[in-house]
Amino acid sequence: MAFPSSIAVCELPLFPLGDVVLFPGQPLPLHIFEYRYRIMMNTILDSDRRFGVLMVDPVREEPARIGCCAEIVKYQRLPDGRLRVLTLGQQRFQVLDYVREKPYYVGLVEWLEDATPAQDLGPLADEVSTLLKDVVRLSAKLMEQDIELPDDLPTSPTELSYWIGRNLSGASVEQQMLLEMLDTEARLRREADILSSTRNHLAAKTVLKDTLSS
Template identity: 75%
Template sequence: MPSSSSLAVRELPLFPLPEVVLFPGRPLPLHIFEFRYRIMMNTILESDRRFGVLMWDPVERQPAKVGCCAEIVQYHRLPDDRMKMLTLGQQRFRVLEYVREKPYLVGLVEWIEDSTPQEDLRPLASDVEQLLRDVVRLSAKLMDRDLELPEDIPDLPTELSYWVASNLYGVPKEQQDLLEMLDTLSRLQREAEILTSTRNHLAARTVLKDALDETDFEKPGF
């Protein structure tokens, strides 16, 4: 039975990818070389240019049930029929059932969206953005590099929650959990926890680095 967050149901070509979680509004460059996916993309390019991206679960050996629809915004066909393309995340979906597996996976999906917030999320979103800036500042200090956040960080809480989630590198399972959440508040709260932990870890490393640098500076020369 479709959930209360369901907006519509449709068949959607599906593209499982290992350790890749796409979020609404976020870009995903792809290199299409497998024959079955070349067939899929050629078919999609003749219709609405949309397909579903699902993270492949190596433990369960199957795709996740919740993914994000991608729209092809640019593509370049190579001489051997491989394709390079840029896609953009659209709305999220949940797979209800698989309707075809050959030559590529097709599922019956329902669109899902976050529930309407019952409180003003802007203060929490502002806290999350500040935590992100702290993480970038401390990372830059540790690496002795100039690092800055891009200027186009989303202002709206939901879009910001997707942006932050998409930039959590190396934790695809955590990203998948964030993708599956159905309210912005929970997603932002979890991101605040992750960023706070990261900030505290980086701050401790920065203190240690400063102490070691000071010790090296005070050593007598030979």
């Protein structure tokens, strides 16, 4: 979904979620059962079907200030009033202030975009892709399973950085840090560090496994 450049600030319903960081382009299925969020979803479905997802900080137990807009692409109403919705991550935003908190949070938000890169990030994206493939190959060997990357792995540096960020499962704090970065190069370099460390760890485990099995 395109966001009009003229609308820099707007009001957005907000959905705080524990340990969940939504990235642009990421599908997010939700089961809506709390009454206040049923109200929110029904309101959204009658308008533009968009709301903001914010990770709840596990230490401070407060919603983050930067999140990602979600658009409802499919939904199912259940007999008891609950809803199952499938959403897709759109553009990132920063909460400037809260307009209200009941029956659900509504924030005054500003849309965020990465800064224009000062240089061609193609070589860096290729380096990160190679590291990613190495991690997948080593993981498959260790688990003795067929693990393959999707055929439609993004080639755009920014989209690739989002894809890697949303697939760092079990690392919500790190994911939130990546989401908040407003520089594609910085995000890719951080991901390169993570993947390089993971590759080295997996390589060492692979050598140990081969040694013990020989």
